[in-house]
Amino acid sequence: MTISNDVIGLVAGILTSTAMIxxxxxxxxxxxAENISPFMVIILILGTxxxxxxxxxxxDMPIIITNIFSCFVNCVMLFCKVKFSKx
Amino acid sequence: MTISNDVIGLVAGILTSTAMIxxxxxxxxxxxAENISPFMVIILILGTxxxxxxxxxxxDMPIIITNIFSCFVNCVMLFCKVKFSKx
Numbered sequence: 001m002t003i004s005n006d007v008i009g010l011v012a013g014i015l016t017s018t019a020m021i022x023x024x025x026x027x028x029x030x031x032x033a034e035n036i037s038p039f040m041v042i043i044l045i046l047g048t049x050x051x052x053x054x055x056x057x058x059x060d061m062p063i064i065i066t067n068i069f070s071c072f073v074n075c076v077m078l079f080c081k082v083k084f085s086k087x
Numbered sequence: 088m089t090i091s092n093d094v095i096g097l098v099a100g101i102l103t104s105t106a107m108i109x110x111x112x113x114x115x116x117x118x119x120a121e122n123i124s125p126f127m128v129i130i131l132i133l134g135t136x137x138x139x140x141x142x143x144x145x146x147d148m149p150i151i152i153t154n155i156f157s158c159f160v161n162c163v164m165l166f167c168k169v170k171f172s173k174x
Contacts, residue, residue, distance in 0.1 A: 015134030022126035035122030047102030
């Protein structure tokens with residue numbers, strides 16, 4: 001039962017952590033991040049960092065692994081937002 | 088210790104679930120969702136639904152509450168994407 005829980009958690013985490021990847025690809029391709037809210041990206045970085053801490057407290061591997069990855073992807077997105085925004 | 092864990096989990100969940108709100112507000116204000124990847128939104132809906140299921144399996148309230156909310160916000164975002172995309 002624990003193994004299947006972990007599998008569900010990993011599937012959930014892979015989905016939410018890979019969600020930003022098509023957005024990053026679209027932004028890099030179009031070199032345009034005008035419609036992207038910088039607040040969304042910053043809040044996601046803080047949120048995934050806090051989830052990672054929660055995962056450490058609860059010793060919950062799916063949460064830890066997928067949120068570290070998610071935090072990294074959001075940092076890349078923030079870099080794209082700064083680089084491609086026309087201001 | 089359990090209470091403080093729950094607080095950390097709730098903070099994490101509130102951050103990641105409210106992250107899409109500035110994006111939704113920005114999209115509604117600008118009536119423009121061209122730069123938003125529909126794949127991101129669809130994957131987030133699937134991911135938060137799976138996280139909710141994981142929360143139920145692990146009986147983890149912070150995960151359940153915040154992912155139900157997050158799933159709802161992403162459904163609103165998907166509606167905006169469909170409504171405001173110029174095709």
